[in-house]
Amino acid sequence: MASNLLELDIEGMTCTACARRVEKNLNKLDGVSAYVDFASEKAHLQLAGEIDLDVLKQAVESAGYRVGEGKQELQTLKPRLIIGLVLSALAMVFAMVPGLYFEGSHYLVWALATPVIFYVAYPFHAAAIKNLRHGDTTMDTLVSLGSSVAYLYSIYLVFTGSMHHYFEVSAVVPSVVLLGRFIEVRARRSATDSVRALLSAIPDQATKVVAGKNQIVPTHTLRPGDTVVVAAGERIPADGILRSTASIDNSTLTGESLPVELVPGDKVSAGATSLAGAITIELTSSAGTSRLSRIADLVREATAQKTELGSLTDKISSIFVPSVIVISVITYLAWALIVGDTVRAFEAAVAVLVIACPCALGIAVPMSLVVATSLGTKKSVVIRNPDSLRQLAKIQRVVFDKTGTLTDGKLQIVRAVGLGGVTAKEALEKAAAVEAGSKHPIAMALSATKTKLSATNIQEHPGRGVSGVIDGTLVFVERPTTFENQHELDAELAKAGANTLVVVSWEGWAHGLIELSDQPRQGAQAAVARLAELGLGTTMLSGDNERRVAEIAEQLGIQDFVSEASPEAKLEYLRQHQNVVMVGDGINDVAALSTADIGIAMGSGAQAAQAASAITVLDDDPARIPYAIELGKKTYRNILQNLGWAFGYNALLIPVAALGLLNPMLAGVAMAFSSVSVVANAQRLRWQNL
Ligand code: ADP
Numbered sequence: 001m002a003s004n005l006l007e008l009d010i011e012g013m014t015c016t017a018c019a020r021r022v023e024k025n026l027n028k029l030d031g032v033s034a035y036v037d038f039a040s041e042k043a044h045l046q047l048a049g050e051i052d053l054d055v056l057k058q059a060v061e062s063a064g065y066r067v068g069e070g071k072q073e074l075q076t077l078k079p080r081l082i083i084g085l086v087l088s089a090l091a092m093v094f095a096m097v098p099g100l101y102f103e104g105s106h107y108l109v110w111a112l113a114t115p116v117i118f119y120v121a122y123p124f125h126a127a128a129i130k131n132l133r134h135g136d137t138t139m140d141t142l143v144s145l146g147s148s149v150a151y152l153y154s155i156y157l158v159f160t161g162s163m164h165h166y167f168e169v170s171a172v173v174p175s176v177v178l179l180g181r182f183i184e185v186r187a188r189r190s191a192t193d194s195v196r197a198l199l200s201a202i203p204d205q206a207t208k209v210v211a212g213k214n215q216i217v218p219t220h221t222l223r224p225g226d227t228v229v230v231a232a233g234e235r236i237p238a239d240g241i242l243r244s245t246a247s248i249d250n251s252t253l254t255g256e257s258l259p260v261e262l263v264p265g266d267k268v269s270a271g272a273t274s275l276a277g278a279i280t281i282e283l284t285s286s287a288g289t290s291r292l293s294r295i296a297d298l299v300r301e302a303t304a305q306k307t308e309l310g311s312l313t314d315k316i317s318s319i320f321v322p323s324v325i326v327i328s329v330i331t332y333l334a335w336a337l338i339v340g341d342t343v344r345a346f347e348a349a350v351a352v353l354v355i356a357c358p359c360a361l362g363i364a365v366p367m368s369l370v371v372a373t374s375l376g377t378k379k380s381v382v383i384r385n386p387d388s389l390r391q392l393a394k395i396q397r398v399v400f401d402k403t404g405t406l407t408d409g410k411l412q413i414v415r416a417v418g419l420g421g422v423t424a425k426e427a428l429e430k431a432a433a434v435e436a437g438s439k440h441p442i443a444m445a446l447s448a449t450k451t452k453l454s455a456t457n458i459q460e461h462p463g464r465g466v467s468g469v470i471d472g473t474l475v476f477v478e479r480p481t482t483f484e485n486q487h488e489l490d491a492e493l494a495k496a497g498a499n500t501l502v503v504v505s506w507e508g509w510a511h512g513l514i515e516l517s518d519q520p521r522q523g524a525q526a527a528v529a530r531l532a533e534l535g536l537g538t539t540m541l542s543g544d545n546e547r548r549v550a551e552i553a554e555q556l557g558i559q560d561f562v563s564e565a566s567p568e569a570k571l572e573y574l575r576q577h578q579n580v581v582m583v584g585d586g587i588n589d590v591a592a593l594s595t596a597d598i599g600i601a602m603g604s605g606a607q608a609a610q611a612a613s614a615i616t617v618l619d620d621d622p623a624r625i626p627y628a629i630e631l632g633k634k635t636y637r638n639i640l641q642n643l644g645w646a647f648g649y650n651a652l653l654i655p656v657a658a659l660g661l662l663n664p665m666l667a668g669v670a671m672a673f674s675s676v677s678v679v680a681n682a683q684r685l686r687w688q689n690l
């Protein structure tokens with residue numbers, strides 16, 4: 001069968017469900033087999049014969065999306081922005097610096113403003129007309145209306161021999177609004193770039209074993225259950241289980257570039273590199289469902305959706321814009337009917353429209369966000385979801401996981417005893433074999449014990465422990481519960497210190513008690529103290545035993561703690577408490593992290609935990625937590641101030657304009673001032689000790 005491959009850029013998708021919708025529509029076409037990847041915004045098509053591109057385009061459009069023309073938003077914005085900024089700056093200078101007035105200088109300003117109105121402001125006019133057809137008014141409407149009215153009215157003024165004109169205003173308004181848009185798009189783009197980088201770790205083609213023969217196939221055709229061969233130096237196409245020994249570089253997923261030696265039965269992830277020899281893998285995922293692509297999806301999803309903060313501007317405009325238009329009409333009517341002067345009525349109505357155009361509004365939110373994100377990144381705080389900044393402003397309590405979050409998670413075995421006629425050594429070896437399959441901090445400590453035993457059918461029970469089968473016997477390594485030899489265990493438990501406790505058991509008998517301990521992270525106590533200073537409550541939520549949790553809480557100065565909390569109990573706690581931040585690191589925290597108003601994940605913890613959180617602390621330093629919260633609060637306040645600056649001058653000057661007292665000079669100064677105030681106020685974040 002002759003088949004050709006085709007790739008299309010799909011625009012307008014905001015979530016993975018959109019991708020499925022496009023995919024479904026494309027697959028409906030005869031001879032088309034499609035796979036749409038949300039994160040890279042691409043449709044991969046396999047075509048059985050010749051298919052008209054327009055047919056494909058239509059299928060995508062009928063799902064409500066577009067086939068991209070390959071031209072980047074930034075590229076189309078840039079020339080407009082540069083021309084707009086240069087010309088409007090010149091227009092301002094010639095219109096407002098008294099020393100530069102000359103006979104006929106208004107013709108020069110007119111000439112400078114003309115390309116701005118027709119070329120730079122074109123997107124606003126286009127959007128305004130499009131909105132008008134739906135009966136909508138947005139900021140685009142005001143920008144388009146305000147700037148063109150100012151421009152046309154200035155021409156009228158020039159012809160009637162007036163000294164005044166509003167040409168520079170008509171140029172400044174669209175240019176500054178465009179600047180805001182540019183900043184916003186660039187911020188979104190940089191997130192998209194990091195997604196591209198992640199996904200580039202997945203190869204386009206893979207070697208699949210079909211009936212004992214190797215065959216090169218496109219990666220997106222792989223399915224769970226397929227067997228693939230990966231040569232040395234190549235990347236693994238999808239998640240799977242090793243069928244041969246391997247040496248793997250996992251740096252794409254963990255950032256850790258030390259090679260890891262793996263044996264048959266070990267799990268490998270898409271995007272990792274095989275370092276030596278050809279390895280065989282049985283796939284457990286397709287390319288689109290691997291861990292790596294799920295992470296990429298999450299990041300893209302976080303950035304694709306219009307931020308709520310952005311909609312804040314929209315919400316304000318949806319009231320502001322129609323009000324301004326109404327006020328302008330009323331102004332005209334009032335002057336015309338009461339004073340009876342239609343010329344001054346028109347002038348005042350125009351002045352209202354022009355002065356109301358809040359050109360700084362477009363930059364109010366992005367300016368603060370850009371400054372805050374760059375400040376955060378410098379201190380290892382990665383803000384994945386800018387909306388979280390707004391929620392941070394309302395936070396009252398910080399809830400911590402213990403192990404790996406407040407403590408360093410590097411557990412040491414403090415004591416081990418054998419029970420039920422078994423030696424401590426035997427219990428430890430069995431524990432090591434079972435824990436080999438887990439990534440929990442406890443497992444890291446226990447699996448260090450050398451053993452020849454190996455366990456099969458290893459299962460993790462989050463918040464409880466692990467089980468596995470050794471030589472036909474089901475062995476549990478978990479927190480203390482009840483056993484046949486309870487008296488013997490109780491006697492040893494009574495001797496135990498305030499440590500993390502693990503029992504090794506089989507056939508209902510406790511055969512070993514192991515005590516483990518780790519250290520509070522450096523700076524954890526100071527972080528808790530700082531949070532108290534900020535007026536925030538702190539709670540420790542742990543699955544560990546009461547004594548251990550109480551001990552750590554005491555050391556760190558945390559008043560409130562919950563011990564022996566299962567993952568479900570953690571989730572329930574967060575459902576019941578509003579306005580809390582949850583800080584965690586492990587798989588057992590994922591549900592809690594995504595339920596909390598804000599999740600903060602430790603950078604060295606599980607990827608899934610980071611994916612479920614709005615913020616990641618890359619270097620694990622607890623001091624970053626109060627920092628992130630302060631940054632959020634200050635940024636949100638900064639955004640509100642910016643909105644105030646952006647609207648303030650305009651709102652104040654609307655009555656002045658309506659009374660017919662506004663002159664173009666005043667209008668120009670107000671525009672300039674509100675933009676400068678917004679930029680300066682956003683920069684002020686840098687000096688607020690952050
Ligand atoms: P935390 O909330 O402190 O991160 P977990 O919920 O992960 O703790 O675990 C709670 C308790 O369950 C631990 O104190 C331990 O007794 C037991 N446990 C959890 N995972 C394991 C494991 N892999 N091996 C042995 N015991 C475990």
Ligand code: MG
Pocket residue numbers: 401402403404405585586589
């Ligand atoms: Mg933990």
